[in-house]
Structure formats: structure tokens, C-alpha cells
Amino acid sequence: xxxRQLLDVAYGRAHAEKIIKNGELVNVLxxxxxPADVAIADGCVAAVGDVSAQLGPDTEIIDxxxxxxxxxxxxxxxxxxxxxxxxxxxxxxxxxxxxxxVISGLDQVLVAAGIDGVKEFLAEAEKSSMxxxxxxxxxxxxxxxxxxxxxxxxAEDHKIAQDMPECVGLWETVQEMVEDGDEDVLAAMDLAxxxxxxxxxxxxxxxxxxxxxxxxSGVVLCHESYSPxxxxxxxxxxxxxxxxxxxxAPMLRDNIxxxxxxxAPSDRVGFCTDDITSTDVLTRGHLDYVVxxxxxxxxxxxxxxxxxxxxxxxxxxxxxxxxxIAPGRFADILFVDDLNDFRPAKVMTAGRFVAENGKSLKAPxxxxxxxxxxxxxxxxxxxxxxxxxxxxxxxxxxxAIVLSKDVAFRRPGAQIExxxxxxxxxxxxxxxxxxxxxxxxxxxxDNLPVAFINGxxxxxxxxxxxxxxxxxxxxxxxxxxxxxxxAINEVAKLGGGQVAVADGKxxxxxxxxxxxxxxxIPAEEMSKAERELDRIARDELGSDLPSPFGQxxxxxxxxxxxxxxxxxxxxxxxxxxxxxxxxxSK
Numbered sequence: 001x002x003x004r005q006l007l008d009v010a011y012g013r014a015h016a017e018k019i020i021k022n023g024e025l026v027n028v029l030x031x032x033x034x035p036a037d038v039a040i041a042d043g044c045v046a047a048v049g050d051v052s053a054q055l056g057p058d059t060e061i062i063d064x065x066x067x068x069x070x071x072x073x074x075x076x077x078x079x080x081x082x083x084x085x086x087x088x089x090x091x092x093x094x095x096x097x098x099x100x101x102v103i104s105g106l107d108q109v110l111v112a113a114g115i116d117g118v119k120e121f122l123a124e125a126e127k128s129s130m131x132x133x134x135x136x137x138x139x140x141x142x143x144x145x146x147x148x149x150x151x152x153x154x155a156e157d158h159k160i161a162q163d164m165p166e167c168v169g170l171w172e173t174v175q176e177m178v179e180d181g182d183e184d185v186l187a188a189m190d191l192a193x194x195x196x197x198x199x200x201x202x203x204x205x206x207x208x209x210x211x212x213x214x215x216x217s218g219v220v221l222c223h224e225s226y227s228p229x230x231x232x233x234x235x236x237x238x239x240x241x242x243x244x245x246x247x248x249a250p251m252l253r254d255n256i257x258x259x260x261x262x263x264a265p266s267d268r269v270g271f272c273t274d275d276i277t278s279t280d281v282l283t284r285g286h287l288d289y290v291v292x293x294x295x296x297x298x299x300x301x302x303x304x305x306x307x308x309x310x311x312x313x314x315x316x317x318x319x320x321x322x323x324x325i326a327p328g329r330f331a332d333i334l335f336v337d338d339l340n341d342f343r344p345a346k347v348m349t350a351g352r353f354v355a356e357n358g359k360s361l362k363a364p365x366x367x368x369x370x371x372x373x374x375x376x377x378x379x380x381x382x383x384x385x386x387x388x389x390x391x392x393x394x395x396x397x398x399x400a401i402v403l404s405k406d407v408a409f410r411r412p413g414a415q416i417e418x419x420x421x422x423x424x425x426x427x428x429x430x431x432x433x434x435x436x437x438x439x440x441x442x443x444x445x446d447n448l449p450v451a452f453i454n455g456x457x458x459x460x461x462x463x464x465x466x467x468x469x470x471x472x473x474x475x476x477x478x479x480x481x482x483x484x485x486x487a488i489n490e491v492a493k494l495g496g497g498q499v500a501v502a503d504g505k506x507x508x509x510x511x512x513x514x515x516x517x518x519x520x521i522p523a524e525e526m527s528k529a530e531r532e533l534d535r536i537a538r539d540e541l542g543s544d545l546p547s548p549f550g551q552x553x554x555x556x557x558x559x560x561x562x563x564x565x566x567x568x569x570x571x572x573x574x575x576x577x578x579x580x581x582x583x584x585s586k
Contacts, residue, residue, distance in 0.1 A: 024067070026336075028309055038069065044331055047327055048325060070309070079469065082276070082469060084512055097347075101133065103171075118161075135171025136164075142470045143556065148440050173185065175203035243270070247275055260298040291307075399415060435452060435453075462480070465498045466491050496516025
């Protein structure tokens with residue numbers, strides 16, 4: 001229903017609440033830059049250009065002081081909960097850097113607290129400093145084979161989800177689920193077509209044959225590409241591209257070659273950050289950093305701003321509300337001194353200033369939490385005797401997960417020979433082969449599979465996390481069963497969190513009590529805790545990774561080739577089957 005007050009102001013029949021004067025408008029709709037004033041009413045842009053008809057005696061005048069006025073930036077694919085910050089706290093952090101809208105699956109709170117948990121987070125977003133649009137997961141969890149969660153999300157649930165006003169389509173429509181004919185996913189896609197909603201893809205390392213089938217299914221965009229060649233193949237088949245520059249997968253420098261070297265049209269490219277940490281954002285920025293990096297890599301400032309705003313808005317069919325400074329859109333406006341060095345001096349969301357010079361103008365206040373998200377742990381105390389891999393003989397050849405030192409979104413495997421003592425396969429810190437396990441935390445089973453992992457470099461103790469997409473069970477890696485069990489039990493006592501243990505003592509912890517995955521603490525406090533836990537894992541436990549907890553967090557994602565671990569066991573992410581960690585013993 002049209003906003004009557006906004007229409008009256010737009011037609012000059014009523015006065016604007018605010019007018020921005022003396023600004024250079026960056027018009028992402030036409031690619032022009034020119035002087036223009038902006039009239040604002042009810043949090044939206046009412047008119048642009050000559051707005052003298054909208055000026056009244058009570059209109060607030062905002063002097064842009066010659067700065068460029070650009071649309072607020074839009075993150076095209078962000079797992080909010082991976083930041084470990086609640087919606088309120090994440091909004092406070094990223095809006096400082098010009099991010100005024102995000103599209104998120106809220107998939108972690110979904111599997112931990114159900115649709116009611118999603119609704120609680122969306123209601124929270126309404127009072128925050130950014131807009132949140134929901135891509136309802138095509139199916140959750142995304143794990144193949146499907147792991148155990150508190151609230152599986154199936155086709156039947158889409159009848160509720162797709163009617164929610166914040167829902168813009170299907171999130172993480174995993175390529176294998178489409179190709180293999182997962183009935184829940186296909187039924188959700190059928191319903192989305194009836195509701196005129198699109199499916200958004202997740203198809204890493206996909207080949208030409210599979211791209212054809214993927215595009216034919218109705219998937220319209222994909223954020224999960226590992227090379228510009230892969231991006232171009234998808235684009236040629238009608239799939240738009242969202243380039244990711246995340247904490248765990250910094251891929252823009254290579255993937256922007258799709259535009260700068262291959263000549264692909266930039267208007268079919270958007271940006272996302274996917275997974276972020278407070279430490280990285282506070283150090284370098286958020287989407288403003290992605291815009292700067294794209295410019296550094298050779299696109300024009302206008303192209304980079306369009307990729308960070310209107311292009312993404314169009315992909316999600318949100319361009320009538322966000323993505324440009326034009327009548328009818330939210331007054332999400334950035335005041336920028338230099339387009340080549342894109343750093344918002346002021347940030348306006350829905351007509352109100354929320355940040356200036358990288359600082360929030362108002363301290364964030366989290367809502368009161370309900371039992372829906374405050375009581376999600378049903379994990380019984382773990383006995384250390386359960387954490388073991390058994391085999392006969394004296395030597396075992398095991399299949400280990402291998403951590404990539406540069407990109408967390410690649411996990412090859414390695415075969416390592418380990419000793420067997422009294423029927424138990426022994427970890428070996430000299431070979432960097434330690435144990436990894438997952439404890440199902442929702443009380444559905446007593447699953448606690450154990451396997452081996454190479455690449456943490458940990459010499460003693462254990463680290464654990466319950467923020468662990470895609471199912472958010474408790475993942476733990478360690479050198480011995482006693483410390484691993486203690487780490488799991490401590491996470492459960494906290495109601496969720498991250499923990500470091502050594503020699504039978506908890507030496508570091510970060511509570512994540514909201515759905516067991518996020519915390520209501522400011523970004524600065526979260527960053528301090530992140531850095532301290534990683535320091536402990538490095539300096540006191542011996543890891544040689546820049547972010548041991550950052551790597552631990554992603555170990556249950558089966559969409560990442562080639563190996564993962566869930567509460568079902570070690571997962572072969574090529575064949576998508578549960579694998580025995582012991583290949584052979586002798």
C-alpha cells in the first residue's frame with residue numbers, strides 16, 4: 001500500500017522532514033554524478049534534485065558539505081550468526097562502515113530455535129541500525145547426509161516461511177540437493193515459483209554440465225565460486241554472480257577478473273562477505289573495504305558502488321526499496337569524501353544518522369531474550385572414555401581431515417599411520433594428527449563420533465565451539481580425550497560458546513548464550529575475546545594457524561570439499577557418505 005505521507009511530500013503537497021543539501025549525488029541507476037538535494041519523509045527518499053517544493057519551515061536541513069551521496073551498501077549473502085554477534089550487535093558494527101542492508105538465511109538460529117527463533121531475530125532487526133531480509137533456507141540443515149539439529153527445516157515449513165514479509169526467496173539452494181532430486185528442496189522451489197520468489201544458489205566448483213541443470217532449476221544467483229572461469233560459466237547460463245570477500249575465503253582479487261579481464265558485464269555482479277569476524281571488520285571495515293578492494297583491482301568507483309548496492313538489490317528484487325537514492329526507497333545514504341578511497345564519513349539508515357567517522361552515534365541495546373533462544377542446550381555430560389577411535393592390531397592407517405593454511409573453505413584429506421594401544425588409535429602431535437569430535441547437543445541422540453585432523457598444530461589440550469554451522473552441534477579438536485570432554489562439557493555449562501582447555505583446566509572461554517551461537521556484547525568486546533582465544537590456542541596449545549577457532553567453526557560444513565565431520569561421523573564431501581576414519585589396521 002503506498003505511503004500517503006510520502007506521496008504528498010513527493011508531489012510537493014507536504015513538506016519534507018529532512019532535506020540534504022550541497023551533496024554530489026552518485027546515481028547508481030544512470031551512472032551519473034551531479035549536484036542534487038534529497039528530500040526525506042517517513043524514513044524514505046521523497047524527491048531528488050530541486051526539492052524547493054518540499055522545503056517547509058520545520059524541515060531539518062542537513063549540509064552534506066560537498067560530499068558524495070551514495071546508497072547504503074548491501075551485503076548479498078551474510079551468515080549473521082557466524083560473527084558470534086547478535087543481530088543488534090552486528091548491525092551496530094557493520095553500519096559504522098556503510099552497510100545498511102543484509103540478506104541472511106538466519107540458518108543457525110533456525111536449526112537451533114526454529115522459525116520462532118528466526119522471527120525473534122527479525123523483530124530484533126527492526127529496531128537495529130540496518131535492514132535484514134531473510135532468504136529462507138531451501139532446506140536445513142544443509143549437511144549431506146543430514147545431521148541432527150534442534151529444528152529441521154523442510155518443505156512443509158516453507159508454507160509459513162515464504163509468507164513472511166521479510167522472505168525474499170530460497171537461501172543456500174545447494175547444487176547437490178537439486179541435482180540429486182531432494183524432494184524437500186524441489187517442493188520448496190515449486191512453492192517459491194508459485195509465490196514468485198527466486199532460488200539463490202550454492203554451487204562451488206561446479207562444472208559446465210551441472211551448471212546447465214542448476215540454471216534450468218530456476219536458481220538465479222550464486223555466491224559460491226572459486227574462480228572467474230567458474231563465474232563466467234554460471235553467468236553464461238543465466239546465473240548472476242555475487243563475489244565473496246570473507247574472513248575465511250578472501251576471493252575478490254581473483255574473482256573480480258570476471259569483470260576486469262574477461263569483460264563480463266558488471267551489472268550482473270554483486271558483493272557479499274558471507275562470514276565475518278569482529279576483529280577483521282574493526283581492523284579493515286566491512287563492505288566499504290570490499291568496494292575499495294574492487295577499485296584497487298581495476299573496476300571504476302561507480303561500478304564498485306553499483307556492485308555494492310543496486311546490482312545486489314536487483315538480484316533480490318529489492319531495488320524498489322533499497323540500492324539507490326531515489327524516490328520511494330529507504331533513505332539509506334552514505335556521505336563520502338573520496339570515491340576512490342571509499343570510507344563513509346556519515347551513515348544514514350532509513351533517514352536517521354547511525355554512525356559518523358566509523359563510530360556509532362548510539363550505543364546498541366539488545367532485546368530481552370525469550371526461552372525460545374535462551375534454552376537450546378540438551379547435552380548430557382560427556383565421559384572422556386567415549387572419545388576414541390578403536391581398531392585391532394598395532395598400526396592404523398587413518399583418513400584425516402586436512403586444514404588449508406590459507407582458505408578455510410578447502411579441506412583436502414591425508415592418510416596418516418598411527419599407533420594402536422590397547423585397541424585405541426592414538427593421536428600423534430609429532431605428525432600433527434589430533435582427534436576431532438562432534439557432540440550432538442539437542443538431545444535427539446547421544447552421537448559423539450571421533451576422527452582425526454591434520455593442520456591445527458596443537459601440541460596439547462583441546463578447543464571447542466557450539467557456533468559451528470551448518471548444524472551448530474559442539475565441535476571439538478584436541479590431543480587427548482580428557483581435555484576434549486572437559487571442553488564439550490564447559491560449552492554446555494555456558495549454554496553455548498567457545499572454550500580452550502589444557503591439562504584438565506579451562507584456560508579460556510567465550511559464552512554464546514543466545515541460541516548457543518551468539519552473544520549480546522559489543523563488537524569491541526567480541527574482538528578482544530576472539531583474539532584472546534586464538535592467542536591461547538597458538539601460544540599455550542601450540543597451534544600454528546592464524547585463527548584456530550576460525551578453522552574449527554567450519555568443520556561441519558559438508559558443502560566444503562573434500563572432508564568434514566558432523567554428529568553422524570567423518571563425511572566424504574565428494575561422495576557424500578559417512579566414512580570410517582580407519583582405512584586399514586595391521
